[in-house]
Amino acid sequence: MHSIYVLYNIVPLAFLILLVYIFIDVLLDYFRKVEKSAKKRVILYSSIFYVISLVQIKLGGFTLPQNPADHSRSFISTNDWFGIFDMMYFNISIWSYSALFYNVILFVPFGIFLLLLFNLKSNKKAVFIVIVSCVVIAAARLVLGWSGFTIRNFGNTDIIYLLFNVLGGILGIILVNYAVNYIHSYKLNNQKLLNKI
Structure with a gap:
């Protein structure tokens, strides 16, 4: 029996979580006594997004089998807006x-x-x-x-x-x-x- 392994990209979900975190951080900053500087905030957010992207590029996404009993692998990739990095990584000699x-x-x-x-x-x-x-x-x-x-x-x-x-x-x-x-x-x-x- 042939099973399909789906390649999941972590970037879109992690990016949405990051956006929620940014929103909460900015909202809480309204109530804080000491405000974060905009420069530090931009560096922090961009570094988090870079780490998310780096994990995706280096690991290539995570695979989950649709039929775990089968050991033969056939991969399909989820269609996502961040897949260009995966394509670059796979296609470079x-x-x-x-x-x-x-x-x-x-x-x-x-x-x-x-x-x-x-x-x-x-x-x-x-x-x-x-x-x-x-x-x-x-x-x-x-x-x-x-x-x-x-x-x-x-x-x-x-x-x-x-x-x-x-x-x-x-x-x-x-x-x-x-x-x-x-x-x-x-x-x-x-x-x-x-x-x-």
Whole structure:
């Protein structure tokens, strides 16, 4: 007997939950004595959406069998508005430059959000968190693939992708540090010009 495994995308439901959370947070902010700054709020909400999207991209959605007694698999994907990332991930050749570039770019926002949200002073600590996070995501893919909840299993290329994911996170940290130093030197130069006047 042939069973159908449906691939469920987590992004639409998680995005709706995020919208409800945003609404409640903004509503409660009306009654709070101390208001959150708009900049911190935008960074927090965008980072949550990024993490939701990252989980979807790296895991590819969750599969649930329609007939659990059957071990043969045939997948159909739910039609959703966020499926472009899944298509990109599946259609990129595993050894192409675009796949490597994609895996670097995928984790650049992770390094950026890490420094912006947690205000880490130590770059070593930030790099350590990036490495641990990438390993945890790879381990989750391995366990979920082995258990049958995702359609991708862990392979040799995933180790290379893991290294490029770490590289992307480190690149995000470098970009934030460069931007902070540039802004600081710009303000310092402006202050010196104002003092001369």
